[in-house]
Amino acid sequence: MKSLYLRVWLTVVVVLAFFALGSGWLAQRHVDQERERLMLQGGGGERVRALGELIAQALPEAHEDQDRQAEALRAWSERLRMPLALDDAKGRRIAASAMFERRQAEGLGPAPWPLALDDGRTLWLMRGPRPGGERRGAGYDGPEGGTGPGGPGRGGPWALLDPWRSGSGLVAFMAALFLAVALGAYPVVRRLTRRLETLQRGVERFGSGSLGHRVDDSGQDEVAQLAASFNRAAERIESLVQSHTRLVANASHELRSPLARLKVALGLMQDAQMLDGRVRDGQAPDAGGSPMRQRLRQEIEHNLRELDALIEELLLSSRLQAQAGQxxxxxxxxxxxxxxxxxxxxxxxxxxxxxxxxxxxxxxxxxxxxxxxxxxxxxxxxxxxxxxxxxxxxxxxxxxxxxxxxxxxxxxxxxxxxxxxxxxxxxxxxxxxxxxxxxxxxxxxxxxxxxxxxxxxxxxxxxxxxxxxxxxxxxxxxxxxxxxxxxxxxxx
CATH class of the missing domain: 3.30.565.10 (Histidine kinase-like ATPase, C-terminal domain)
Structure with a gap:
């Protein structure tokens, strides 16, 4: 992925998503423990035990046929609309009601309550659903089917825990938390990376030749410090380049003065040769002088032309460098x-x-x-x-x-x-x-x-x-x- 802000944003979202899952799992455990505590404090545990003892007395004896025990257990489960299961003295399952098996298969609701019988068997009980509970989720406690504080059919504080018990509340909470974190983290991360993108564009503009360009260094964080460091470096580079350009331009201008004097001196030398004492009677002044002097004069003129061309090229080069950003x-x-x-x-x-x-x-x-x-x-x-x-x-x-x-x-x-x-x-x-x-x-x-x-x-x-x-x-x-x-x- 090329965009830094997307990488940072996705990192934040994924980390917080894992945090939300962990928090939800811990919250579910806390809800289960709190439900157990509320049931015990509200007397729900005693009522469930009493109900279990009544069911145990109505069940066939342990030495009777297991099919009769299973049939009686399922009958009582249907009559009381309560998930039930029965184990023998060795812990082997004798029978379980359909609601009990469905609850365990779906993993919904709290763990079943064990009730040890006098003959060594164990009766397992779960709280039954309210009317319509199967439609709204197993384990749902309605006004007529609950065993919470307030008596059978009174939800009490269980009404606050129903969504958590069904699992839909946890999913909704995690989805809402994920959405809130994603929406909240995006503008923060985008603001950070936008400053980096602005700094990148400023560096590219400076590198293209706009030596006077500076970037925004407002703030106190690391990005602002980086921008300030770039501005200081850019200022030093601009100063060095300007010094170099001024040096070349000034040197070229200064060289033009002695060059002009050399040209004037060369012209005066030619005039002096015409007026020196070597003019003979009846002869025109020798403007050319000896062949040696002519060669020297031509060499001087050639070097002056090259020096003049060099100065002109230096001046033009320095001006082009000064306008390189344009x-x-x-x-x-x-x-x-x-x-x-x-x-x-x-x-x-x-x-x-x-x-x-x-x-x-x-x-x-x-x-x-x-x-x-x-x-x-x-x-x-x-x-x-x-x-x-x-x-x-x-x-x-x-x-x-x-x-x-x-x-x-x-x-x-x-x-x-x-x-x-x-x-x-x-x-x-x-x-x-x-x-x-x-x-x-x-x-x-x-x-x-x-x-x-x-x-x-x-x-x-x-x-x-x-x-x-x-x-x-x-x-x-x-x-x-x-x-x-x-x-x-x-x-x-």
Whole structure:
């Protein structure tokens, strides 16, 4: 059984049901003992003994034929409407009336009373039923058939014990107790487990990225203490994540200042070369300088561009991390928040032309809801990765597909590079991770694919890589064609 509240509730009900059975059995014993006490206190015992002695005197002698004894016993039982039985001196049953046998077979009523006769025989007696007693249950004492206090035919206190004597009262009591316990325990148990379910939903919401979410920790019990412990842990985690995000963002912003100064210095250096004393008579200023200086300048410009791209990717990554709780899942609804509808085909075509890649297939793709700048960055990073590590032309395919019942736009970027081992297929999307053997001289810092995955998840999609038939890799970016639109990532 999956529901905790049902397990707890059934445990309580079953335990109390056993308790009710035990209590009923003890109550029945107490009723029997109390009945015996009331009969003795009220003189009922003396009357039964006297009646038994009269019956004994009317019975045939012990040495007479047992059939005659049995016939006489049954006759007196019918006349007095009292269950009777007779044993010989050795304890062997001589005869028993039909009412006596029926009472013993049904297990109803008190135990029979033994009356020792002078000749060694034992006469067993039970209290007889009132008129209609057989219809209402054996052992029922009516106003004309009882032998309780008040004389024959007067029920007295026995009227209070009649339902218990018939057994129906005990069954009704246990059923009522079971129903009361079941109805009373359910809301208590449900309230306890509902708090656990609320805590579970809060933990899942926090784990999905809503780091500011807290659960209700009111109360003094263990559930409240657990909720309070979770809130404290969540607060520390949120503080650490925010500190990390601020650190990355602040570091990226701080790096932009020296980067700008380097660019200015590089421009001033070029101007100074044109005005230095190496200008000859009648010659134009040498803007390029020596070949060595040209190579150094190109290297500096290349490194500055990479540093600028790194800072931009760090800033974008930190903003996506800060808004991770707002990532949309596929099929979560229509566009919200006024976000633009992006023509993915046009974006892919522009980036393919820019990277000199070939768009070989594009069919069935409608505009998707999202942020054009993020989609363009994801496509550009995939193309740049294929250009850097691939060999030969890069091909793109854009098509419509269905993933888990959701219409998706699927972009496939195919290259003829060395490929990605299957055991590395997920690690390459981790920040700053490089495949073994890919040196820094090939360019990049290992953030491009990680940023693609962040963008895909932010837009409610996914990205993966598979080996390409004939060698190389196939990177697949899937974005929902009908999905909720996350809030736009602010520029920096």
């Amino acid at each position: 990532a949309m899942s596929p099929g979560s609804g229509g566009a919200v928040g006024g976000a633009a509808v992006v023509d993915l085909l046009a974006t892919v075509a522009e980036e393919a032309a820019r990277s000199q890649a070939e768009l070989t297939r594009a069919d069935g793709v409608t505009p998707v809801a999202g942020e054009e700048r993020l989609m363009r960055r994801a496509v550009r990073n995939l193309l740049e990765n294929a250009r850097r590590y691939g060999q030969g032309p890069v091909e793109l395919e854009l098509r419509h597909t269905v993933l888990r019942g959701v219409a998706m736009a699927e972009l496939r970027v195919l290259d003829r590079g060395p490929g990605v081992p299957l055991h590395e297929a997920q690690r390459i999307f981790e920040p700053f991770y490089r495949l073994p053997g890919h040196a820094e001289s090939e360019g990049g810092v290992g953030l491009g694919l990680a940023l693609v995955r962040q963008i895909a998840q932010h837009l409610g999609g996914q990205v993966d890589v598979q080996p390409r038939e004939g060698g190389g890799s196939c990177f697949t970016l899937s974005l929902p064609m009908q999905a909720g639109v996350p809030r736009a990532v602010s520029g920096g």
